[in-house]
Amino acid sequence: MYTFKPYTDRVARLRDAVRDRVMVADASKARIQLDAEYKYANYPPILKRAYSTLYVMERIHLNIQPDEFFVGGMGNKGWGAAFGERWIDADIENTWPIEADGLHHAPDDDPFYSHQKMAISPEDVKALREIRAERMSNNGGIWPEDWLPDGAKEFFATQATDYGKIGGWPLHLPPGHLTPGYQHIIRQGYGAIRKKAQDWLDAHEGNIMGDDMGKYMFYKAAAVSCDAAETLSRRYAAMLRELAEGDVTPEIKAEYLDRADSLDWIATETPRTFWEACQMAMLYDSFLKTDNDPCVISIGRFDQYTWPFLKADLEAGRITEEEAQEYVDGFFLKINTFYGGGFGKTIQTSGIGNSFQHTTIGGMIPETGEDAVNPVSYMVLESVARLNLHDPTISLRVTKNTPKEMWDCAMACSARVGGLPLLQNDEVIVPALQRELGFSEYDARDFAFIGCQEVTGFGNDYPAPNGSAMGHNGIFWAIVLDMAINNGINPLNREGKIQGPETGYLYEMESMDEVLEAVKTQFYFWMPWHANCTNTWESIAAFHTPLPMVSATFSGCMESGKDVMWGGAMFNSTGNSCIGVGNVAESLNVID
DSSP states (O other): OOOOOOOOHHHHHHHHHHHHOOEEEOSHHHHHHHHHHHHTTTSOHHHHHHHHHHHHHHHSOOOOOTTOSSOOOOSSSSTTOTTHHHHTTSOHHHHSOBOTTSOEEOOTTOTTTTTOOEEEOHHHHHHHHHHHHHHHHTTOSOOOGGGSOTTHHHHHHTOSBOSOBTTBOOOOOSSOEEOOOHHHHHHHHHHHHHHHHHHHHHHTTTOOOTTHHHHHHHHHHHHHHHHHHHHHHHHHHHHHHHHHTSSOOHHHHHHHHHHHHHHHHHTTSOOOSHHHHHHHHHHHHHHHHHTSOOSEEOOEEHHHHHHHHHHHHHHHTSOOHHHHHHHHHHHHHHHHTTOOOOOHHHHHHHOSSOOOOOEEEEOBOTTTOOBOOOHHHHHHHHHHHHTTOOOSOEEEEEOTTOOHHHHHHHHHHHHHHSSOSEEEEHHHHHHHHHHHHOOOHHHHHTOEEETTTEEEOSSSEEOOTTOSSGGGSSBBHHHHHHHHTBTTOOTTOTTOOOOSOOOOBGGGOOSHHHHHHHHHHHHHHHHHHHHHHHHHHHHHHHHHOOOHHHHHTSTTHHHHTOOGGGTOSSEEOOOOOOBTHHHHHHHHHHHO
8 A cells, every 4th residue: 555645835835826826818928929920030940940939038928936846837927828829719709708807707608618717808819819810911821722732622622631721731740749858958958959059050160061051050040949948047047036135035035046046057057956957857848838839748757867866966965855755746736837728629639737748757777678666756646646636647657677666656646636647568668669660779768658648759759649730630531431332422521522432332232341342442542642641741841840949959950960840850750640440440340
């Protein structure tokens, strides 16, 4: 029987504040981002991205709340209200009442927004609508239909996909899910990463030949991105020093000043303590989500890249295990503030309160293959269980050597919160990564989870596990089944014309073999279109939406001088979604 420890009064106050917060969206970050787009409009996309990020980091609103253990945020006035620009899809003016504070509040009886404490001022609603209109008038990510590959419009007309609408290809990041190189920034520091980029630039000044121009832009963007990360860390340090001069207790003042010094240090250098390692990971995570957003990212192997610092702190007597647990509690409560409010289909598919920050613990030590469970592994589950956290998703990698105490802790945690941690079998996954994707033994042992529970390399893999454009990246295979038994016609398409191969009608078929042959014929006809659209989308996004800050911390990119979007990562793969396979199987069973 595993017994969880109590949590401190400070953690209790912070937990209540996080759970009870009202997410107040504003237009400030969106306006700053639009200003940056104008300022750097004529820059090559990768340099535009990097310089725009630096511009934003110099100007976004910073927020430090009482009792927080770590700084970071989404760049708005309230905790986690970064997605206000998406809220305006709702009819806020007519359906969200204005309360005594002068803000529109999400109504309790709205099926999309019930149980979410979301608010926004009338002025910010108006501003966000104007900003969106301005972006769209500037061809905000929409490509004209005449540019589309030959046959694409006919493919869309089948209504067997929502890859795009006739008249536009919205630019989304193709893979959506990846695990950034947290361990690389912690082991190297932004200063060293920037120096590596600057050394290449200095060595090639006045001597850029052949294909070097692409590398020049990559390394320049990496250097500027590191400057942006340094800027954000130093701005938080300055804010803490300003707060320390206010009406605070001597203890809080000392804490603020100490953490300000630490933030100035990790702005360029590697962490010296457990707190600095956690803060560096937190700030990198919030940095990516604020402006250089690769959509869905995970925290990676949190227990592995922070444990060496805690071990050193414990051995030096700088910290107690109780204090360390308080930091871990604060870390995962902070992640819960990165949820920015749900809207539309997101609520239907992902529920309320999902930050998508999948975190991996346990597993193997890459160098030796020994079980990697350490004291931080237990602290993560302690935080989840004691604080009743359903986010972020936690995966526990298990091996045949996982300690019994960890099994007991995991079962006790799941009994409290239901379903966490997910249990992942290293004995199956590690050899599969070596066999299927060519991972080395070391890299296979160092994998992490992202998104729902996709397997990816840690800071070295551009996996594209969800294909392109996330949930809009595939064919609805149940409709293809309908076409297989309706002579190539989609019955839901009123035009009624033959769109796929003429495979006959179900009433003409005399055996399941004929049915299955018709299904195979349709499937093999439409699958190349799936790949065609994915490749088209990725080629567009590779040019327009590079990720210099992610790439600067990725193995392979800094060595090759190529962004992750350009194939620079050590490993590259894809895993497109097959939408409706279960429906197809059940339908075939009924037909049989």
